[in-house]
Amino acid sequence: MADHVTSHPARTHVRTHSPRLRPRPAPRPRRRQQPGQHLRPHPGRSRRPPHRRRHRLPRQRRHPRSTTPLSVDDLADQLVAAADAEGLDRFALSGFSLGGSVAIRAAARHPERVTALVLTATFQYRDNRLALASSVWRKIAASGDRETLAEFLLMMALGTQALESMSSEQLQETLGFAAATAADGSPEQVDLVGQVDVRDDLAGIKVPTLVISTTDDWVTSTALHRRLAETIPGARLAEIAGGHLPMLERTDEWLQLISDFLGKH
Template sequence: MEKPPRSTTTLSLDDLADQLVAAAVAEGLDTFALSGYSLGGPVAIRAAARHPERVTALLLTATFPHRDNRLSLALPVWRKLAESGDLELLAQYLTMMALGADALEAMPDEQLRQALAFTTASIADGTPEHAELAPRVDVRGDLPHITAPTLVISTTQDWFTSTRLHRQLAESIPGAQLVEIATGHLPMVERPEEWQQLITTFLDQHNA
């Protein structure tokens, strides 16, 4: 499959949110549930705030409304490694930060090498642009205006996004539900069935 083109301009949260909604509408979906993971969370939040008539449910996993001190320390390292072109070193950093302690320490040496190789090969060309956008993200003003039923999935072993930020999302979005999963930043890798069940159960409850 051909890679999407790399952005030639500075990324804008509003533009990304509008592009996301436009892509769904172009596929014939008048209304739809949105799932936002990590940096995709603020994009989904902004989309739900700007297009409330379109979004039937909002699912937020391992994400954040703004950068806290932890992200202020972690994001510049991510950006500098991405800009350096040393993808193997970037993969080591991302693997260390993204996997929860349980999953990381359970890996034998060979599996860890395979995970590093996979991560190296899957790093997107646009990672420097993503890393530039992340520190500028602040959707706290959007949160009280979200009208869609919202599920916040808190990854309790996460070194990137803290449980404090997850709770802030749940407490600031009207009626939001908070659930926890004992993983790092990659619940879809560490506990995929449990993560999927949390989402499908919520969507079934809200007919979304």
């Protein structure tokens, strides 16, 4: 079975399949996850799809901020180079938002390397809604006002149910966390959003593809998600009721979709 590389604008992960060498203990009973329950990273181990181990590759904050404009082609090649550094020959790619656009370009530029695609809340080009959102995002990020940037991004990224389920204290805590962890390279990433157009790559994608559509997404519209699934040959469309961040709002549901899909491909 192929390895699994996760593409994200700010980080890249590699997950490899490994057999269970001994029986796993019975899982502890747990409460049913509610929308928006995991809006901050847990200080302990993060949840992962079953039977995978993850090798962390270099993250953006460990490298100098780019002094030249970002490009989708360069990021796609860097993603494959990261897999090379891990000794991976062929692998599945999972991309979120802008990372999904990069994953599509990587599959188009390196078709012999990619075995499957998972595209979450991904856009193939910047539509009018994303153009307006990215314009405001760019201006706030360039101003250095991290608190206002956090307010804007939280308002745009979270679905209605997840956002309204938070108490005032939880909201302020989440805003503080978002402001403290905002990437310095946000302006460059937003500039790249305006340049992305991978529509010409879609018809040539020949690997199994899962498109995960976030149905209450104020950043990338469900219309973009549907067009992705309609244009990539044989792509499967799955919907998650939530905003732009299903890995936080609907963690278990999102991971299960990916695990089930990659388990078959």
